[in-house]
Amino acid sequence: MKVKFIGGAGTVTGSKTLIESDGIRILIDCGLFQGLKSLRELNWDPLPVLPSAIDFVLLTHGHLDHCGWLPRLVNQGFSGKIYCTRPTKDITKLILLDSAKIQEEEANKANEGKYSKHEIAEPLYTVEQAEKVFPLFRVIETNEAVALDAQIEAVYTNAGHILGACSIALTLENKTLVFSGDIGRDDDVLLYPPTKPKKADYIFLESTYGNRIHPKTDTKLELEMYFNNTVENGGTIIIPSFAVERAQTIMYLLWRLREEDRIPNIPYIIDTPMGINALNIFSNNQKWHKLTSEDCAEMSKMFSLVSDYQETMELILDERPKVVIAASGMVTGGRVLSYLEHYIGLLETTVIIVGYQAEGTRGRKLLEGAKEIKIHGQYYPVKAKILEIQGLSAHGDQKDLLNWLSELANKPTKVFLVHGENEPLDELRIKVQEKYGFDCKVPLMGQEFEL
Missing domain, CATH: 3.40.50.10890 (Rossmann fold)
Structure with a gap:
């Protein structure tokens, strides 16, 4: 079994993690890169795997940095199933249509104002291409095992953060891989606290606020x-x-x-x-x-x-x-x-x-x-x-992230820290190792590991 980090590694955007096992390829999230131009330009690059060779996409939630590259994926040949919760499906539809519309408008404005470096500015994808994603959605319930294949199952559990957001436990080759998605706050105004994992051989933990404690202000x-x-x-x-x-x-x-x-x-x-x-x-x-x-x-x-x-x-x-x-x-x-x-x-x-x-x-x-x-x-x-x-903030801080690991009954083989900038990643790595003694790894973009 292999894992390849093709987004959301060393940055908080473009979340994409590829799992390969016995000929099955599963993409956890399919996000858009945002922010720095060097990152945004990655949205135009092909994936290191043919989209047509990917069997499933598992979405943790509907934010653009986790779902916004789906139209490109589908346009380039992906035709498999996209699993998510019902709120995530509805939110992702809104997000993708809005994103496509904005990109079309930005391209038109750049062409009219002649401020694009390109002779003709093109949108990353169109509204029509975004709509082609929708028939591939498959809605699942939380806390229920879903069989992706005879030997692979996934369980979604509440992650807080936004409506429908979930962590995903993926069981395959007698190992459990837990992907945190974006973890919400334990004391969120509107949403319920995240569900903590009980067992995991490998953990993929977001680190957005890995070096920050939210202030106790009114x-x-x-x-x-x-x-x-x-x-x-x-x-x-x-x-x-x-x-x-x-x-x-x-x-x-x-x-x-x-x-x-x-x-x-x-x-x-x-x-x-x-x-x-x-x-x-x-x-x-x-x-x-x-x-x-x-x-x-x-x-x-x-x-x-x-x-x-x-x-x-x-x-x-x-x-x-x-x-x-x-x-x-x-x-x-x-x-x-x-x-x-x-x-x-x-x-x-x-x-x-x-x-x-x-x-x-x-x-x-x-x-x-x-x-x-x-x-x-x-x-x-x-x-x-x-x-x-x-x-x-809808993201858990350092205390929330550490607390999310507190109910594990076993010691994971490795914790991969993703979806964070360099300082938060490194500080959270130190804190996790000090508090729990877990082996932590901060993967680089494009790195591949055998599990």
């Missing part, structure tokens, strides 16, 4: 303070947000603050068509989160849900204070860019960063104090206040 109090200060100065609050789970968490917290009369009665806007659809998925999957159907309905009433781009432009030109929650969460594309083009250069604007920002993304550059950012080929001065609320 997130509602932070939001209250930032909102009131901005509105007093006549400014607008822009929150770049992942449309799935993070947007709903922010909605819930703002709804509670308004119920308590702690933030002003101004327009609260959800400007992401995908986020609006994600809200419906949230309402239709009650068993995956803590909110009642009444909570979902009541909090939705507080927000104006915007899907038409003409409405977006009208809101941008309306100078009155408002709160805008818009994708994308790492400011790599989507409607939030249109707002930032207009508002990032205004002193009274506040931009609140609420999630992980990968290397090379605009969100990361803003957090690091960039004086200007490039949007659609033009540079805009950054005069707005850039603030971060770490308490809204």
Whole structure:
């Protein structure tokens, strides 16, 4: 049996892990690379294995860095089954359609504005190609063994993080391989704590926040303070947000603050068509989160849900204070860019960063104090206040990741640390070895191991 790391190794994006056993090839996640140009360019490269030779894809969850390369995989010949939970299937459909639409729009803008280095800018994939992925989905239930082959079975267990997110235990050749996917927080506002594995011969553990402990701050109090200060100065609050789970968490917290009369009665806007659809998925999957159907309905009433781009432009030109929650969460594309083009250069604007920002993304550059950012080929001065609320992260921190390993009844042969940047990976490696004595390995992109 072999494992090959073809994404998500030494970086938090492009998650793809290939398992080969007795002629069967299984791809765990099929994510898009984001952030640094050197990583984004990998999206155009062929896989080290023919897509037509892959038998199964097992998705841990529906974020772009875990599912966003599926249209390329299918377009290049993959025709096998894609297993995932029902919320992941629904979210992945939204994510892929949104991604394809954005890529088509970006290519058109680059061609019209003549700022592409290529003679003709092409999208990585089209909406039509994204839609060809959908017939391959196979929905599975959590905690139930699914036979992929006579000798191979998979069991999905809740991982927290976002709706439908799971860890996967893959049993083959009398060994159990556990893929964490992205691990949520033990004290998440909306989601249930991750299920800890009980047995594993090999573990593939994400390391996004392997060197960070989330601060014990009052997130509602932070939001209250930032909102009131901005509105007093006549400014607008822009929150770049992942449309799935993070947007709903922010909605819930703002709804509670308004119920308590702690933030002003101004327009609260959800400007992401995908986020609006994600809200419906949230309402239709009650068993995956803590909110009642009444909570979902009541909090939705507080927000104006915007899907038409003409409405977006009208809101941008309306100078009155408002709160805008818009994708994308790492400011790599989507409607939030249109707002930032207009508002990032205004002193009274506040931009609140609420999630992980990968290397090379605009969100990361803003957090690091960039004086200007490039949007659609033009540079805009950054005069707005850039603030971060770490308490809204959907990723478990170092303590959560270590705690996720705490119920193992056996000592794994090896723990592979993936989906992290170099410093978090190395610090988590040391912590796991010190706390549990497990043999840890930080694989490099493209590395292959025999198990």
